[in-house]
Amino acid sequence: MTFELDYDGKRDHWNGYDASTYARVIERYEARDEARRKYLKEQQLKKLEEKNSKNNGEGEVSDEDDDLKVDEAKVDERKQMDFAKVEKCVRTTGGGSTGAVRNLRIREDTAKYLLNLDVDSAYYDPKTRSIREDPLPDADPNEKFYEGDNQYRMSGQALEFKQLNVHAWEAFEKGQDIHMQAAPSQAELLFKNYKVIKEKLKSKTKDTIMEKYGNAATEEELPMELLLGQSERQVEYDRAGRVIKGMETSLPKSKYEEEVFINNHTSVWGSWWKDHQWGYKCCKQTVWNSYCTGAAGIEAAEAATDLMKANIARKVSFEDGPAPAEEKKLATWGTDVPEDLVLDEKLLIEALKKEDEKRREEKDERKHKYNVKWNDEVTAEDMEAYRMKKVHTMMTHPMKDFLN
Numbered sequence: 001m002t003f004e005l006d007y008d009g010k011r012d013h014w015n016g017y018d019a020s021t022y023a024r025v026i027e028r029y030e031a032r033d034e035a036r037r038k039y040l041k042e043q044q045l046k047k048l049e050e051k052n053s054k055n056n057g058e059g060e061v062s063d064e065d066d067d068l069k070v071d072e073a074k075v076d077e078r079k080q081m082d083f084a085k086v087e088k089c090v091r092t093t094g095g096g097s098t099g100a101v102r103n104l105r106i107r108e109d110t111a112k113y114l115l116n117l118d119v120d121s122a123y124y125d126p127k128t129r130s131i132r133e134d135p136l137p138d139a140d141p142n143e144k145f146y147e148g149d150n151q152y153r154m155s156g157q158a159l160e161f162k163q164l165n166v167h168a169w170e171a172f173e174k175g176q177d178i179h180m181q182a183a184p185s186q187a188e189l190l191f192k193n194y195k196v197i198k199e200k201l202k203s204k205t206k207d208t209i210m211e212k213y214g215n216a217a218t219e220e221e222l223p224m225e226l227l228l229g230q231s232e233r234q235v236e237y238d239r240a241g242r243v244i245k246g247m248e249t250s251l252p253k254s255k256y257e258e259e260v261f262i263n264n265h266t267s268v269w270g271s272w273w274k275d276h277q278w279g280y281k282c283c284k285q286t287v288w289n290s291y292c293t294g295a296a297g298i299e300a301a302e303a304a305t306d307l308m309k310a311n312i313a314r315k316v317s318f319e320d321g322p323a324p325a326e327e328k329k330l331a332t333w334g335t336d337v338p339e340d341l342v343l344d345e346k347l348l349i350e351a352l353k354k355e356d357e358k359r360r361e362e363k364d365e366r367k368h369k370y371n372v373k374w375n376d377e378v379t380a381e382d383m384e385a386y387r388m389k390k391v392h393t394m395m396t397h398p399m400k401d402f403l404n
Contacts, residue, residue, distance in 0.1 A: 011182075112124075112131055112135065112146050113131065115135040115136055115146065116135040116136055121135055122134060122135040122148060130149045131148055131149060132148055132149050132150050133148050133150065134147045134148040134150075134151075135148065163191075164180070164187065164188060164191050165180055167187075167190075167191045167194060168180040168187045168190075168191070171190065176190075178190060233246060234246050262289075263289065263290065263291045263292055264291060264292040265280050265282055265283070265292040266282040266292070267280050267281040267282045268280075269288055272284055274286075280292065282294065283297045283298060284297070284298050284301060285297065285301075341380065343380060343381055343384055344381060347379065347381040348381045348384060348385060350381075351379070351381040351382045351384070351385035352385045352388065352389070354382075354385070355382075355385045355386060355389050356389075359389070
């Protein structure tokens with residue numbers, strides 16, 4: 001006979017379990033408890049008989065008192081048995097035992113909500129019957145049997161289960177396929193592996209640190225010959241405790257390599273200081289990974305510095321110097337003819353002819369030549385001819401009275 005189980009049924013831990021088989025477990029434990037009670041009863045009766053026999057040697061004791069003591073022992077034992085009595089709780093239709101109820105509190109014990117009746121004490125939740133905080137925080141811990149429910153939540157298997165949940169959440173956030181409710185066995189196995197790997201990593205880190213720096217706790221003690229060693233060397237001290245004579249002060253060692261020259265340098269880095277910069281004394285360079293240039297490099301650096309200072313001084317003098325004088329406009333390019341201007345009459349006549357030809361060519365494009373030699377040199381006579389022709393044109397201008 002087969003059953004088709006769903007997703008939850010396949011993952012049910014109690015699938016296929018028969019509750020009636022648990023009755024055998026209960027019977028086996030009951031038989032063990034019964035044998036234990038009989039053994040304790042026999043041992044207690046034997047001790048009472050030995051005690052009574054000792055008392056009989058010292059003085060006669062009535063048989064009624066012996067019977068009374070034995071009966072009292074039996075009564076005390078019955079009370080203890082009733083206190084730890086196991087009662088079956090039958091809840092199945094077949095009459096099987098699904099669990100057990102043990103009476104762990106007798107009426108003389110004080111309920112936890114009655115330990116401290118102060119209103120400001122630990123809060124008692126009647127729905128869950130729990131007190132999370134300690135109801136008697138100022139009492140002696142050796143005399144307290146109850147310290148609040150938080151003590152059980154933060155200790156034992158409850159704390160381990162909480163750590164397991166936190167590990168599953170963090171592993172899922174980091175991309176691992178893990179789920180505490182869907183696959184609890186996988187989550188627990190991964191958590192165990194994680195703890196083993198973590199312990200190995202911690203031990204490895206500890207061994208590495210101890211190997212590098214040593215362990216003063218495991219070192220052997222120095223012999224007394226070395227601790228109380230004496231010598232005849234005389235050492236003189238001053239009043240402040242400084243050594244004056246007899247002992248050379250040793251320079252402290254550094255963890256960095258000393259007297260190591262790189263890049264052809266003959267001095268170490270930091271042997272030269274200038275303008276708040278460290279450098280090499282051999283070449284006076286302030287770049288750590290530079291190549292040594294020697295005396296030639298020092299001269300070149302000084303020449304460059306002098307040149308830079310000269311350029312800066314020239315720039316400052318140029319900025320602070322007087323304004324440059326205004327350039328006088330030549331008569332050739334100006335509009336006003338100076339009085340001391342001397343013109344050549346022949347050159348002036350030729351310039352007037354050239355100006356007339358130029359104006360005729362501008363009016364008639366057919367007389368414009370292809371091979372034109374252009375001369376950009378303008379003489380004073382050319383400028384005077386241009387000015388004379390321009391004035392003549394302005395005289396015939398219809399709006400000459402309104403110009404200028």
